Amino acid sequence: MFQRTIKRLQHTVSPAAFPAQLVAIAFCTGILDATTYADFQTFTSNQTGNAILLPVGMMGAGNVQMLSTGVSLASFLFFGFLSGQVGHIVGHRKRWWMLLSSSIQAMFVLIPAALLYTGSVTISPQHAPLLLFLLATSAGFQVAMARNLGVNEIPTAMLTSPFIDFLTDRYLFTGSWSNVKVTGRNRRLFYISALWGGAFVGAAMHRYSGSKEVILMVGFMKVGVMASFWFNGEEGDEVLCRRTSMLQ
Helix, strand or coil: CHHHHHHHHCCEECHHHHHHHHHHHHHHHHHHHHHHHHHHCCCCCCHHHHHHHHHHHHCCCCCCCHHHHHHHHHHHHHHHHHHHHHHHHHCCCEHHHHHHHHHHHHHHHHHHHHHHHHCCCCCCCCCHHHHHHHHHHHHHHHHHHHHCCCCCCCCCCCCHHHHHHHHCCCCCCCCCCCCHHHHHHHHHHHHHHHHHHHHHHHHHHHHHCCHHHHHHHHHHHHHHHHHHHHHCCECCHHHHHHHHHHHC
């Protein structure tokens, strides 16, 4: 049993289930970014917004939470860099690395949830940098993982390019859903729906329940995504199945 577990952890994971798993992660991103922006006027995943906000604040052109925004952007970039470079060395699609990366993502969401539930921190300017550091660290690991799995249509944390890629897709008006030519269109549609839908869910939960409930829910959802990576097939399984069916 132990040897089988070790062998399974060393497998290179098949990408077959990645689109569904990344769409689930994007849904979490929408929920969390809606909440952090409502609380701190800062994003934890959509760092394009933060990168624009910083110059606005530096030039005095608007009221920007400079420390919180800077902490979020710096944490995201550093841990995205760290995660991405380590992934290049060990293999982005090694099962053990995907489980470790996604467990770190979940942990850095559950820690702020625990701090909020125990009253150790509050949703306030005083504790905003700590909370954003933790959540942006999770996002850095998340986006670095997503961008290196080969599913380019689902980056999990941005909408500008996916919006245009979807609207300008050559096969946008193709009626079939099963044609291989519309795979990119379908993935972008589900991704946009998940991220945007998550933002509506996050905003509603933030208004009617509270931030700590939202963060806790996202943490548990990320645990679920992490667990799902254990059940992904090994790379080559699909090829073997196709070859077997061709010989029958």
